[in-house]
Amino acid sequence: MLFRRRKARSDDGPQPMYMPRDFSVLGNAFGIDLGTNNIKIYNHSSGKIRVQKNMIAVQNRTNMIAYGDSAYEMFEKSPSSIEISRPISYGVIADIGHMQAVIRQILKAEQRGSLRPADYFISVPTDVTEVERRAFNDLIREAGVRARRIWGVEKAIADGLGLGVDVKNSQGALIVDVGYDTTEVSILSLGGIVLSRLIKTGGHAFDTAIVNAVRREYNLMIGMKTAESIRVSMNDEVSLGTKVIYGRDVVTGLPMERTLTEDFVEDALAENFRVIAEDVRVILERTPPELSADIYKDGLFLTGGAGQERGLISRLEEEVGLDINMAEEPISTVALGLSQVIRRPQFRSLAYSIEDME
Ligand SMILES: Nc1ncnc2c1ncn2[C@@H]1O[C@H](COP(=O)(O)OP(=O)(O)OP(=O)(O)O)[C@@H](O)[C@H]1O
Numbered sequence: 001m002l003f004r005r006r007k008a009r010s011d012d013g014p015q016p017m018y019m020p021r022d023f024s025v026l027g028n029a030f031g032i033d034l035g036t037n038n039i040k041i042y043n044h045s046s047g048k049i050r051v052q053k054n055m056i057a058v059q060n061r062t063n064m065i066a067y068g069d070s071a072y073e074m075f076e077k078s079p080s081s082i083e084i085s086r087p088i089s090y091g092v093i094a095d096i097g098h099m100q101a102v103i104r105q106i107l108k109a110e111q112r113g114s115l116r117p118a119d120y121f122i123s124v125p126t127d128v129t130e131v132e133r134r135a136f137n138d139l140i141r142e143a144g145v146r147a148r149r150i151w152g153v154e155k156a157i158a159d160g161l162g163l164g165v166d167v168k169n170s171q172g173a174l175i176v177d178v179g180y181d182t183t184e185v186s187i188l189s190l191g192g193i194v195l196s197r198l199i200k201t202g203g204h205a206f207d208t209a210i211v212n213a214v215r216r217e218y219n220l221m222i223g224m225k226t227a228e229s230i231r232v233s234m235n236d237e238v239s240l241g242t243k244v245i246y247g248r249d250v251v252t253g254l255p256m257e258r259t260l261t262e263d264f265v266e267d268a269l270a271e272n273f274r275v276i277a278e279d280v281r282v283i284l285e286r287t288p289p290e291l292s293a294d295i296y297k298d299g300l301f302l303t304g305g306a307g308q309e310r311g312l313i314s315r316l317e318e319e320v321g322l323d324i325n326m327a328e329e330p331i332s333t334v335a336l337g338l339s340q341v342i343r344r345p346q347f348r349s350l351a352y353s354i355e356d357m358e
């Protein structure tokens with residue numbers, strides 16, 4: 001049987017501004033997807049989505065010296081007095097102080113230095129505890145960013161909107177978001193979430209698998225950034241099939257060069273891809289049969305930066321037997337969905353107040 005692979009519809013980019021009079025959100029609003037690797041911010045005033053690395057560089061344990069992409073630049077290269085870390089871990093807030101500092105800086109930069117009152121729409125994974133969910137609200141409330149109101153939107157719902165799924169009417173949509181620390185597999189129906197599972201795998205686990213395989217096979221130590229560049233370059237349309245890498249020989253301690261093949265990288269990642277495909281199967285087995293028709297007709301919606309792995313796409317095609325719809329902008333899909341909740345009154349009911357939750 002042949003499986004089609006289609007590009008997901010994205011009929012609605014972030015450009016045109018649309019603000020009907022009866023819509024309760026006022027001019028200044030932001031949609032925020034706090035990813036482990038990338039923070040994505042939709043600024044309603046500019047209509048643009050900005051992506052920055054979700055990282056902070058702190059010197060002598062107290063002074064923030066860089067955040068976002070500039071902190072990432074220093075990662076794996078800085079002296080021991082500078083600590084580079086990620087404030088989000090496995091999809092939840094690990095360091096609230098650092099996360100607040102990063103968010104405040106990014107929002108300040110977005111508003112050219114002065115923070116104005118704004119509504120905030122935050123995407124939250126479904127499969128987290130109540131305490132972790134509330135932490136997203138508290139984060140914004142206490143970050144000193146002049147939050148007027150704070151809304152939560154389930155991450156999978158925002159993904160669905162960003163992927164062009166008719167979230168409110170579809171009776172069954174399978175969404176798979178493969179990020180950095182997490183992979184979220186969800187079934188949506190009629191504007192809600194029927195099932196959702198967050199598993200601890202994604203780009204980070206893929207990079208670790210490559211670091212370990214290179215060490216085992218070639219006695220070569222490489223950094224996570226090198227591992228990531230190997231992976232990503234091999235997904236390029238124009239991949240050469242091999243990649244020359246540099247690292248430190250474990251035995252001699254000296255810098256060394258090696259050439260890796262695509263097959264080697266594929267083998268290193270196979271187990272991670274198997275786990276994700278297995279997880280999708282488990283979710284499908286638990287899905288009420290009434291939702292099967294739409295899922296079968298529409299196929300699987302794949303997004304998240306690491307969802308672009310070619311080996312993963314083939315594995316899902318083989319094991320799940322559904323068409324794969326790949327997001328056009330896998331890193332920004334959630335933020336694109338949040339932009340629609342902010343701009344379009346008919347999607348407004350998909351946001352809820354985290355504060356008011358029982
Ligand atoms: N072309 C590509 N091929 C494969 N992987 C890619 C590509 N581009 C980006 N990635 C990977 O995407 C990952 C980041 O994706 P994304 O921004 O969706 O994660 P995140 O939202 O920060 O993480 P999480 O959702 O787990 O909190 C990184 O691991 C990066 O290596």
Ligand SMILES: [Mg+2]
Pocket residue numbers: 034035036177179180304
């Ligand atoms: Mg993400």
